[in-house]
Each structure stands twice: as C-alpha cells, then as structure tokens.
Amino acid sequence: MKQILIVEDQADIRDLVRMTLEMGGYDVHEAPDGQAALQMVDRVAPDLMLLDVMMPGGIDGLEVCRRIRANPRHRRTKILMLSARDQATDRRAGKDAGADDYLTKPFSPRELLQAVTRAL
Numbered sequence: 001m002k003q004i005l006i007v008e009d010q011a012d013i014r015d016l017v018r019m020t021l022e023m024g025g026y027d028v029h030e031a032p033d034g035q036a037a038l039q040m041v042d043r044v045a046p047d048l049m050l051l052d053v054m055m056p057g058g059i060d061g062l063e064v065c066r067r068i069r070a071n072p073r074h075r076r077t078k079i080l081m082l083s084a085r086d087q088a089t090d091r092r093a094g095k096d097a098g099a100d101d102y103l104t105k106p107f108s109p110r111e112l113l114q115a116v117t118r119a120l
Contacts, residue, residue: 001027002120005046007037007064008082009055013105017050020109021116034059038067046077048119053083053094062097069098078119082107 008014031037053061081094
C-alpha cells in the first residue's frame with residue numbers, strides 16, 4: 001500500500017484530503033506544519049507528500065520541499081504542492097524547490113485522486 005504524508009495546517013482541509021485518499025486505498029499520515037513534516041518523513045518514508053505551500057511556524061512548504069530534495073534518503077519521494085496561489089511565479093517556485101506537480105486549491109476529490117495517480 002502506498003504511503004502518503006499530508007502536510008497541511010488547516011485541519012478541515014487535512015481531514016477532507018485524508019478521507020479522499022483513504023477511500024482511494026492509500027495509507028495516509030498527517031502533519032500540521034513543516035517542522036512536524038520533517039520529523040515524520042524519516043519515520044514514515046512516504047511515497048508521496050502532499051505539501052501545502054503557505055504554513056505557519058517559519059518553515060513553509062517550499063522550504064520543506066527543498067530539504068526533502070537535499071536528503072538522498074528521500075529523493076525518490078514524490079512531492080505534490082497544494083496552494084491557493086496560482087500565478088506562474090508560484091508554480092515556478094514550486095518546481096524550482098523540487099516539486100513534481102502543483103495542485104491549486106480549491107480542488108475536487110476527483111482532481112486530487114487524479115493528481116495522486118499521476119504522481120505515483
């Protein structure tokens with residue numbers, strides 16, 4: 001079963017994403033912020049991270065993405081950025097940080113599952 005780590009500071013969004021992914025047959029783990037995600041990634045070794053761009057606590061999604069990509073142990077982990085920001089510069093920043101894909105909020109459960117399928 002594929003392991004997915006959701007990194008999202010808004011609990012209601014995290015819950016909806018988790019429920020959608022569990023119905024899709026994935027093993028889902030959650031982190032409320034960038035610091036927790038960096039601590040969990042070693043323990044969970046996810047196949048895919050769904051990573052919110054804007055998070056409180058000093059470590060945003062772009063920085064988490066850069067740190068994951070800098071760690072040889074996690075270079076194979078796919079990263080899908082989630083963001084309400086949809087400008088070309090925002091998407092480019094995600095790509096420059098090492099993200100594999102970028103999904104703009106709001107998204108439907110179907111769009112989410114399609115993006116996850118593409119990534120995996």
